[in-house]
Amino acid sequence: MDNLYFDKDVSLDSIKNLKIIVLGYGNQGKAHALNLRDSGLNVIVGLRDNSASLKTASEDGFDCIDISKGVRESDIISILIPDQCMAEVFDQDIAKYLKPGKMLIFAHGYNIHYKEIVPPPFVDVGMVAPSGPGYAVRKEFQNGNGVPTLFAINQDITGRAKQIVLAYSKAIGGTRTCCFQSSFEEETETDLFGEQISLTGIIPMIINESYKVLLEAGYSPVVSWFVSFYEVKNIADLISKIGINDFYKAVSETAEYGGLRQADKLIDDKFKNEMKSALDFIKSGKFHQNWKNEASSDYPELKAMRKKLEDSPINEITNKMLKILDQNKSNEI
Numbered sequence: 628m629d630n631l632y633f634d635k636d637v638s639l640d641s642i643k644n645l646k647i648i649v650l651g652y653g654n655q656g657k658a659h660a661l662n663l664r665d666s667g668l669n670v671i672v673g674l675r676d677n678s679a680s681l682k683t684a685s686e687d688g689f690d691c692i693d694i695s696k697g698v699r700e701s702d703i704i705s706i707l708i709p710d711q712c713m714a715e716v717f718d719q720d721i722a723k724y725l726k727p728g729k730m731l732i733f734a735h736g737y738n739i740h741y742k743e744i745v746p747p748p749f750v751d752v753g754m755v756a757p758s759g760p761g762y763a764v765r766k767e768f769q770n771g772n773g774v775p776t777l778f779a780i781n782q783d784i785t786g787r788a789k790q791i792v793l794a795y796s797k798a799i800g801g802t803r804t805c806c807f808q809s810s811f812e813e814e815t816e817t818d819l820f821g822e823q824i825s826l827t828g829i830i831p832m833i834i835n836e837s838y839k840v841l842l843e844a845g846y847s848p849v850v851s852w853f854v855s856f857y858e859v860k861n862i863a864d865l866i867s868k869i870g871i872n873d874f875y876k877a878v879s880e881t882a883e884y885g886g887l888r889q890a891d892k893l894i895d896d897k898f899k900n901e902m903k904s905a906l907d908f909i910k911s912g913k914f915h916q917n918w919k920n921e922a923s924s925d926y927p928e929l930k931a932m933r934k935k936l937e938d939s940p941i942n943e944i945t946n947k948m949l950k951i952l953d954q955n956k957s958n959e960i
């Protein structure tokens with residue numbers, strides 16, 4: 628397949644003499660910084676004043692430095708702070724300290740795609756976005772594996788941008804499994820769509836709603852919880868391992884027939900059109916505008932939705948059951 632890169636295709640030579648600053652020591656920042664260093668690279672960590680992560684990053688052996696000072700000193704600036712505050716930090720602490728030939732690396736295309744951040748024309752701009760959370764990026768790396776990464780180039784002033792992002796991907800473990808090419812536009816729009824439809828849209832909420840349906844119909848909370856919540860992980864693991872087609876061969880024919888028949892009814896043309904409008908909403912920039920307005924007015928809609936979810940009956944049973952299952956697991960050991 629085109630545009631897939633593996634360890635054998637990539638050399639660390641292009642970055643082995645460069646200084647890398649990882650901004651932020653959270654979910655992704657910590658994992659990138661540790662993996663980059665374990666790959667033999669020169670890494671420092673850039674943190675805001677009074678950072679809550681200073682102690683952890685220092686205990687992990689990193690030189691921690693003020694963001695603007697670190698940007699001045701470094702060749703590669705990997706920006707791994709939350710997307711919502713990135714533009715402000717960029718304007719205040721990054722932009723004015725950039726020099727020709729430096730490279731900015733992002734792990735999500737959002738701020739560049741929606742032009743919240745407009746880098747100066749004299750720097751390289753790339754993206755290395757792991758297809759997984761930071762703890763997996765670190766854990767897989769320590770186990771000798773890696774989380775696949777998407778890479779993209781937005782500005783290539785030096786002619787070395789692709790070499791550098793691929794090397795960065797290799798150094799965090801990405802090319803051990805696979806590094807695949809995209810663009811800032813494609814990554815941003817598909818990432819938002821994936822979240823809004825399956826990952827943070829349908830999957831958690833269908834668990835919540837199906838539990839409520841069973842409960843309201845008078846079934847026991849424990850039995851309803853096992854079928855609505857607990858079994859989802861096994862199914863998700865199986866689908867990830869063998870694909871959807873073989874998954875249906877691995878379940879009973881009753882489950883296959885019942886599930887496919889019901890899915891046809893649930894995922895009807897109206898539902899498919901809703902998915903297309905969600906994508907249009909993202910592509911038109913209206914979602915971004917909506918989210919910006921939400922943030923600038925202190926998240927009224929998000930707070931109302933959180934409150935609704937906090938009041939859902941699934942929370943109490945989930946807390947109880949996870950505790951019981953966990954306790955029994957440790958008893959076994």
Ligand SMILES: NC(=O)c1ccc[n+]([C@@H]2O[C@H](COP(=O)([O-])OP(=O)(O)OC[C@H]3O[C@@H](n4cnc5c(N)ncnc54)[C@H](OP(=O)(O)O)[C@@H]3O)[C@@H](O)[C@H]2O)c1
Nearest residue numbers: 651652653654655675678679680707708709712734735760
């Ligand atoms: N989370 C994921 O699974 C995932 C997956 C792929 C890509 N990404 C992308 O990776 C990037 C980082 O996301 P993340 O989830 O790793 O972020 P995160 O864990 O929320 O980042 C936390 C870090 O950012 C620092 N920070 C927060 N606000 C700041 C500010 N105003 N100024 C300076 N530093 C600030 C925090 O500092 P303190 O320690 O002082 O609090 C902390 O070190 C994003 O672009 C995201 O889209 C995330």
